[in-house]
Amino acid sequence: GESVGLHLPTLSVQEGDNSIINCAYSNSASDYFIWYKQESGKGPQFIIDIRSNMDKRQGQRVTVLLNKTVKHLSLQIAATQPGDSAVYFCAENPDGTYKYIFGTGTRLKVLA
Amino acid sequence: DAGVIQSPRHEVTEMGQEVTLRCKPISGHNSLFWYRQTMMRGLELLIYFNNNVPIDDSGMPEDRFSAKMPNASFSTLKIQPSEPRDSAVYFCASRTGGNDQPQHFGDGTRLSIL
Numbered sequence: 001g002e003s004v005g006l007h008l009p010t011l012s013v014q015e016g017d018n019s020i021i022n023c024a025y026s027n028s029a030s031d032y033f034i035w036y037k038q039e040s041g042k043g044p045q046f047i048i049d050i051r052s053n054m055d056k057r058q059g060q061r062v063t064v065l066l067n068k069t070v071k072h073l074s075l076q077i078a079a080t081q082p083g084d085s086a087v088y089f090c091a092e093n094p095d096g097t098y099k100y101i102f103g104t105g106t107r108l109k110v111l112a
Numbered sequence: 113d114a115g116v117i118q119s120p121r122h123e124v125t126e127m128g129q130e131v132t133l134r135c136k137p138i139s140g141h142n143s144l145f146w147y148r149q150t151m152m153r154g155l156e157l158l159i160y161f162n163n164n165v166p167i168d169d170s171g172m173p174e175d176r177f178s179a180k181m182p183n184a185s186f187s188t189l190k191i192q193p194s195e196p197r198d199s200a201v202y203f204c205a206s207r208t209g210g211n212d213q214p215q216h217f218g219d220g221t222r223l224s225i226l
Contacts, residue, residue, distance in 0.1 A: 031212075032212045034214050041219070042219050042220075043116075043203050043205075043217035043220050044155075045217070046214045046215075051212060093211055098168075098211050099157060100155075100157075102154055104154075
């Protein structure tokens with residue numbers, strides 16, 4: 001379940017538009033999910049999390065949606081800003097373990 | 113609030129030398145993780161401590177790698193002797209509570225072994 005960063009998919013979005021970043025997770029036993037943002041030269045920064053007993057959770061300008069039926073997670077960023085440019089990746093936490101399974105990152109580019 | 117603090121931020125050294133990476137977790141956090149990040153393999157968990165005790169070191173590549181956590185506010189990851197293939201970014205993360213709490217990462221140490 002390691003992520004491969006050599007050829008990251010890229011999402012280009014106009015400043016002010018909404019962004020949707022998707023993640024397909026692998027383990028149907030996962031019950032906790034996290035989105036991270038990683039800027040160049042920095043560590044992964046926690047954005048938002050969601051537990052499997054929820055299908056939606058909102059934060060400041062961000063919303064995470066969870067569809068357990070198809071094992072899909074998405075991160076929506078409202079009114080995307082230049083400071084949102086980064087690599088975003090999801091992590092899933094199978095029930096009862098401390099290990100994260102990291103998704104393949106998506107590079108978000110915000111166009112001025 | 114202070115996040116996870118790692119030092120040094122960058123380390124360049126010649127192969128065969130000993131390298132020590134340092135981490136100060138967030139105060140009050142009871143779990144600490146060391147990761148390695150490379151372009152090819154992404155984030156790999158090296159070792160996990162809970163309440164200063166190593167719980168899982170199965171991700172440590174080989175005996176050249178060792179990690180300690182002498183107290184709740186400090187951990188080290190040591191590589192001796194270092195090799196060029198150890199070049200990567202090493203992250204420390206900490207967490208409070210159980211497995212349903214997020215891990216918080218430091219800004220990493222970029223290690224280059226020549």
